[in-house]
Amino acid sequence: MAVELPDNVLVTRLDALANWCRKNSLWPMPFATACCGIELMATGASRHDIARFGAEVFRFSPRQCDLMIVAGRVVMKMLPVLQRIWQQMHEPKWCISMGACASTGGVFDTYAVVQGIDRFIPVDMYVPGCPPRPEQLIQAIIDLQEQIQRGKGIVSQPGPVDTPKRALLELPVLPVLPAAMGGLPHGAPAVVQQGGQSRGV
Amino acid sequence: MACDAQSPTQPATDTSCPQVVAALGARFDDIQASEFRGQTRVVVPRDSFLAVMRFLRDEQQFDMLVDITCVDYLHYRGAEHRFGLVYLLLGTRHGKRLTVRVYLDEPDLVVPSVVSLWRAADWLEREVWDMFGIRFEGHPNLRRILLPEEFTAHPLRKDYPLQGRGERHNFPVLRRGAS
Ligand code: SF4
Numbered sequence: 065m066a067v068e069l070p071d072n073v074l075v076t077r078l079d080a081l082a083n084w085c086r087k088n089s090l091w092p093m094p095f096a097t098a099c100c101g102i103e104l105m106a107t108g109a110s111r112h113d114i115a116r117f118g119a120e121v122f123r124f125s126p127r128q129c130d131l132m133i134v135a136g137r138v139v140m141k142m143l144p145v146l147q148r149i150w151q152q153m154h155e156p157k158w159c160i161s162m163g164a165c166a167s168t169g170g171v172f173d174t175y176a177v178v179q180g181i182d183r184f185i186p187v188d189m190y191v192p193g194c195p196p197r198p199e200q201l202i203q204a205i206i207d208l209q210e211q212i213q214r215g216k217g218i219v220s221q222p223g224p225v226d227t228p229k230r231a232l233l234e235l236p237v238l239p240v241l242p243a244a245m246g247g248l249p250h251g252a253p254a255v256v257q258q259g260g261q262s263r264g265v
Numbered sequence: 266m267a268c269d270a271q272s273p274t275q276p277a278t279d280t281s282c283p284q285v286v287a288a289l290g291a292r293f294d295d296i297q298a299s300e301f302r303g304q305t306r307v308v309v310p311r312d313s314f315l316a317v318m319r320f321l322r323d324e325q326q327f328d329m330l331v332d333i334t335c336v337d338y339l340h341y342r343g344a345e346h347r348f349g350l351v352y353l354l355l356g357t358r359h360g361k362r363l364t365v366r367v368y369l370d371e372p373d374l375v376v377p378s379v380v381s382l383w384r385a386a387d388w389l390e391r392e393v394w395d396m397f398g399i400r401f402e403g404h405p406n407l408r409r410i411l412l413p414e415e416f417t418a419h420p421l422r423k424d425y426p427l428q429g430r431g432e433r434h435n436f437p438v439l440r441r442g443a444s
Binding site for chain 1: 412413420425426427428429430432433434436437438439440441
């Protein structure tokens with residue numbers, strides 16, 4: 065049954081429309097803990113200007129953001145803060161891990177530095193570099209926008225859940241931990257087993 | 266004034282103070298002094314440590330405590346003691362500097378606190394406690410200052426592994442969409 069449509073009306077899927085809205089107004093939460101944060105600021109400034117991609121509204125309140133950009137190394141004292149901020153952000157939300165440190169710990173393979181934030185929070189895009197150029201971060205945002213457009217839409221949780229991250233698979237065996245942030249046993253006496261599959265604990 | 270003004274033949278960076286060493290030697294036993302490139306160092310036994318520091322502050326005008334740090338001599342060639350505490354003093358009136366050292370051995374890692382002499386020692390001693398596990402007797406608030414309170418080790422000790430004992434991995438994992 066054909067329906068006559070006026071010229072200024074477009075038919076689409078509601079999911080596609082919602083994703084299109086989401087991807088073009090990302091509000092970044094700058095979690096800049098180290099030198100990469102300087103490049104993050106440069107990305108937001110006029111020369112590189114991520115306003116061209118609709119992501120210029122940096123907000124320092126996690127309640128207002130839907131894109132967390134972790135720029136810099138995260139130490140074990142900071143990780144509970146990072147997780148709390150991630151939990152405070154509303155769905156749908158995405159995360160970009162910017163730089164070698166946030167993605168893998170970088171050169172800081174010490175007792176205090178978390179070896180990749182993707183061990184403890186979900187990450188959608190990794191930006192290599194030490195620090196990455198602003199162009200690389202912009203490319204990550206563009207790639208993320210494509211991924212959001214392909215995402216599941218408004219009914220389910222967004223983002224890919226099918227491919228587990230490599231670093232998550234390599235996580236050392238930990239005791240059962242509470243899902244809620246309340247009983248966070250970070251820094252408790254070490255109970256990590258030096259298992260075969262864990263990477264240089 | 267305990268130290269004379271620099272003689273013109275000495276380099277401008279000479280902060281050595283032989284007069285202070287002489288005064289210390291006359292007052293206390295067991296003081297070893299050495300000098301290297303215009304810097305004076307004295308090694309003080311722990312028993313007289315607090316009295317020496319008070320003497321240096323009150324009678325030798327070392328009114329500023331620049332730093333307190335510690336060295337772990339585990340496996341160090343020729344070392345006789347496990348830990349060496351380093352106190353850097355400066356007299357702002359006469360411009361002389363003095364390094365005071367105390368050696369400690371396990372299990373008796375206790376040294377009197379100098380917070381009562383220099384307030385600056387407060388956080389410095391907390392940092393040494395945090396990183397090396399040296400207890401400062403009489404410190405008003407000897408808590409960890411850099412590491413989380415729950416941390417159990419003292420990571421700058423040489424027998425602590427560089428990559429830790431798994432503290433950096435001991436967190437809950439947040440996953441997407443499970444909530
Ligand atoms: S990746 Fe390089 S620039 Fe970025 S936080 Fe680490 S050390 Fe700094």
